[in-house]
Amino acid sequence: MRAKAPLLLVASLTITAGPARAAPDTPAAPLTRTDATKPAVLTAPPLKLDVRRTELPNGLRVVLSVDHTSPTIAVDVMYDVGARSEERGHSGFAHLFEHMMFQGSANVEKGQHFSLVQAAGGTLNASTWLDRTNYFETLPGHELELALWLEADRMASLLPAMTQEKLDNQRDVVKNERRWSVDNQPYGSWDEKMQALVYPAGHPYHHSTIGSMEDLSAASLEDVQEFFATWYAPNNAVLTVAGDFEADEALTMIERHFGRIPANASLPPSPDLTIDPLLGEEVRETVADQVPLPRIYLAHRIPVFGTDAFDALDVAADVLGAGRASRLYASLVREQQVAQDASVFVFPIVGGASMFALWVTARPGVSTETLEAATLAELDRLATDGPTDADLERVNNLHAAHVAGMLERVSERADRLSMYTCLFDQPERINEEASRWGAVDSDRVTDALRASLLPENRVTLTYVPAEAAS
């Protein structure tokens, strides 16, 4: 139901699991401790998460990851379709369509998808992003087949359940989602504006996932039918099951429920996402908004998610923005006290160019010019001198703990496995991200920053209080 979750998807991934995950929390058994020494640089043990991949004859890619730590399972179906697939005049449609996927299907009544999962003690949701859309359920392990059946029913037979009334209802819900998250929210329009400035008009990433009110108003039942027929087919999807289940049993269920769904023989190619690697000019915009403090957003075009340069910039983002010892927090927030907060991240975009973005909020009385200059000085310093060994040790260890924490959740494991399969056709990348991060050295960070963080490749979006602007 989320139109976007860039911040949740930003960090690249490591995994430090493996045999350690093989047994349940109870009953307890003694733990052997052998690590009496304290290594100066901790690298998380590169143990492997169980990853098995197969494909049904209809093209559905299936990823299974068994882990009996907690008696729960997650099912995550990710479709290779997102806001990038929307045609002009249809912004927001991929997300509106995602809402329609909860309005019932041939054998499921409106509301029943939620009620069946909840009555089984599960949670569920969905998210739409530029490059993909996913649907997920987390349930007690013995309810695995319920989630598979529900997902298969809507993949096979959504359209008989679609009505104009349901579309009108969910259109209103999505418009209220937009009002809530964008239009009535201080700084709420920033990512929409940023995308529009970083990607040129006509590029599939130019418009936001939530879409415009106008385009939402224009969406029709025929659009729902056409979108479903075009994109919602097994050969355009990945199904991941993670958690406490038996692989053979699960595969039998998956074949039973999904095997009969026909492939779409005329699946269109992904849209052309080609774009110049650099913006070519400095772009600036000032926005007057109902905000008490000015805030500056910066964004740069960078190489796409999955490349070595992207990894290096991901590490750079953490050196600059993760934790109270990060460069921006230490310098702008604690020492100079020009900023109230600072946040830095990379977007996991796979076509054309991705984005390296940050925001800093001004302390009262600090001009945006002062804040911008102080921020750029820190970017320059890192691009010039590179991260120190201490910087790299810090971000590697924080990252390892963070990712281990995320991957304790079965839903997060399923989501990441689906993502790696959908975007790269490589689920096993979930086991390689620690080494990819660990392999980033100071030179790679400086090279990547020098190539991308150029003034002529920068968008600066400055929010100022409306009273001050008028």
Next chain:
Amino acid sequence: MSERPIAGAPRPYRFPSFEHQRLDNGLGVWLVPLPHRELVSIHLLTDAGAASEDEAHAGLAGLTAQLLVTGTRRLDASAFAETTERLGIEVGSESSWDSARAGFTALGSKLDDGLELLAEMLRTPRLDPGEFDRLKSERLNDILQARADPGRLADESFLREVFADDVPYGRLSAGRPETVEALTVEDAAAFHAGHYAPNVTDIIIAGAITPEVARAAIERHLGDWGGTAPTHRTIEPVQRGGRRIVLVDRPGSVQSELRVGHLGINRHDPRYFPAIVMAALLGGVFGSRLNLRLREELGYTYSARASFDPRRAIGPFIASAAVQTEVSVDAIRQLLGQLERIRDSQPEEAELAEVRNFLIGVFPLRFETTSGIASAIEPLAVYDQPHDWWQRYRARLETVGGSDVHRVARELVRPDEALILVVGDASVLRAELEAADMGPVDVVSAA
């Protein structure tokens, strides 16, 4: 093929076993060994939340908790951040009404180093004047930012309007600008000296530990911590007035943030279990009555919900939604209608079973992570809940029947006494609200 599948046999699940003891200095120790995990979570809880400050110093508990992570006598703010983060440890600290909390989640191998730093921070904080002033102004700025955010403005305004004047709960635990402005680093030092002591502190460690190793580490770093501190003051919540509407004017708003409610229950209320089932049915799950009506039928909102906020003393009960401006008045009617409906008749068994089964079945999902398990121990430590709380939790939910839900709804949901708080555009809403005959309307400006 289209037949809904039959569920397999449920796997047994028990909340992990844990041990509890008290050191000679009074420190409460809770250990949850999870031997196959690689992470460890440490939560330190001290009875030094906002219930331990006086109203003239509202916000002091929160600022003191935040100040702790800005260094120790040995390590200044920069060195403390650098030292902890190089270990992969991000120390967090905060305070709520009922406790001040500090802790982290890290790889199990970092337990001893991390605990040493955490103990140093707790026992010998730096209490640096410059850092105090910085945090204080950040806090004041955050209050400013919160008031620009309609949802946060509604939350704060609701508390101010629902509690009578002299009830501390009528503000955020973070304080009010006037009181925060007056706080000094000496206040923080005195608060730390007076309220942080082992006899009012509990440490919870869950994850990749053996009890022996964890106990030894705790003894080493906190065993010789001395001193005693008083416990919190008693708060006696009283509601302000009866049914009325307060419209907080936020010109240009395209949505209205609605908060409808009154006082609820405290942590020790014997009706706790029927109350949480009733709140879930009304507004706690996606398929709740409020969400089905306001979202899935009317399309007025992205989400409508209701919940209790039980504290040591009685906290609020609030039904909420952000609705498009034009439908605000009808949305309030619909909210009130659902509050009436749950009082009027007992829920059907099927509806009740769905909610109860959700709360029972979702139980293991809450405890997937080491920090989730450590958090689950907190109410045992803070509210003295019985040690078998989680063992009995699901069985107690199972006994909640339709007549229980109906009875607590009649006692705990009182639309006739509800405060209706609206953050929205008064130029559009005022006349319609006044004409709606739902209660007297006060219009106030957003601070």
